[in-house]
Amino acid sequence: NAGVTQTPKFQVLKTGQSMTLQCAQDMNHNSMYWYRQDPGMGLRLIYYSASEGTTDKGEVPNGYNVSRLNKREFSLRLESAAPSQTSVYFCASSGVNRNTEAFFGQGTRLTVV
Amino acid sequence: QKEVEQNSGPLSVPEGAIASLNCTYSDRGSQSFFWYRQYSGKSPELIMSIYSNGDKEDGRFTAQLNKASQYVSLLIRDSQPSDSATYLCAVKTGGFKTIFGAGTRLFVKA
Numbered sequence: 001n002a003g004v005t006q007t008p009k010f011q012v013l014k015t016g017q018s019m020t021l022q023c024a025q026d027m028n029h030n031s032m033y034w035y036r037q038d039p040g041m042g043l044r045l046i047y048y049s050a051s052e053g054t055t056d057k058g059e060v061p062n063g064y065n066v067s068r069l070n071k072r073e074f075s076l077r078l079e080s081a082a083p084s085q086t087s088v089y090f091c092a093s094s095g096v097n098r099n100t101e102a103f104f105g106q107g108t109r110l111t112v113v
Numbered sequence: 114q115k116e117v118e119q120n121s122g123p124l125s126v127p128e129g130a131i132a133s134l135n136c137t138y139s140d141r142g143s144q145s146f147f148w149y150r151q152y153s154g155k156s157p158e159l160i161m162s163i164y165s166n167g168d169k170e171d172g173r174f175t176a177q178l179n180k181a182s183q184y185v186s187l188l189i190r191d192s193q194p195s196d197s198a199t200y201l202c203a204v205k206t207g208g209f210k211t212i213f214g215a216g217t218r219l220f221v222k223a
Contacts, residue, residue: 031209040121042201042215043157050209058210090156094211099164101147102203102211104156 002026006091006105013081013112021076021108023091029103030096032074033058034066036087037107043090049074051096081112116140117204119214127222132189134217136202139183145205146178148187150198151216157201161187192221 004025013019025032030051035043035058045058047066055066063085065077074093078085088109092102117138126132134148145164149157163169163176163185175188185204189196202214 033211035213040215042119043213045210045212048210056210059212092211094205096209099145099162101159101162102157104158106156 004091004093004103004105006089006108008108009106011108011110013078013110015082015112017081018077018079019081020078021089021091021110022073023075023105024073025091025093025103026072027093027095027103028071029093029100030071031094032068033092033094033102034064034074034076035090035092036060036085037090038087046076046089081110083112086110086112115214116212117202117214119200119202119217121215121217123218123220125220125222126192128192128194130192130221132192132196132219132221134187134189134200134202134219136185136187136214137183138185138202138204138212140204140206141180141183143204143206146176146185147203147205147211148174148176148185149201149203149213151201152198160200189219192219194221194223197221 033048034046049068091105094102148161151157161176177186199216
């Protein structure tokens with residue numbers, strides 16, 4: 001049982017380049033999330049998808065777009081990367097019930113130079 | 114005001130002592146509350162969840178919830194060096210968002 005799988009694990013981009021972070025879960029969860037984690041800032045919600053076909057902005061959505069491709073997959077796209085987007089990105093998923101916790105992928109360490 | 118607030122620490126306790134971690138939240142409609150532990154360079158992992166006012170115990174861990182005061186806490190008894198990590202408080206709102214606090218770094222000294 002793989003849980004939540006993110007790719008890639010590491011990435012270096014030049015300012016202005018674009019890329020897509022991929023995330024897939026095999027737990028049949030309805031909700032999926034993208035967070036970024038910066039030193040001293042904890043996990044900040046970028047976008048979330050409560051169910052297939054819906055996406056909503058979180059705390060820090062600027063500079064990002066997302067696609068909920070199907071129930072399993074939720075991708076995060078940076079159209080024009082900026083140094084301020086250097087961070088560790090985590091994808092997570094959870095069940096629809098209130099008492100289900102979030103399960104996390106292993107994270108993507110992104111550096112924008 | 115941030116939706117979920119924690120003291121960033123670091124909190125340093127001697128081995129065998131009780132570590133007390135605190136969290137406040139702003140959305141009165143929040144229904145579910147979680148404590149995650151995150152080791153350096155790793156993903157967060159769930160250690161406790163709580164949904165009703167009062168205490169919930171699981172081994173050396175006790176979570177406490179007071180919805181009237183919008184306050185959640187985590188007590189770690191008999192702290193061990195292996196408990197040294199960042200502890201993240203998370204709140205699941207009625208809109209299915211899970212919002213995290215900035216985390217409290219805990220150091221347990223041998």
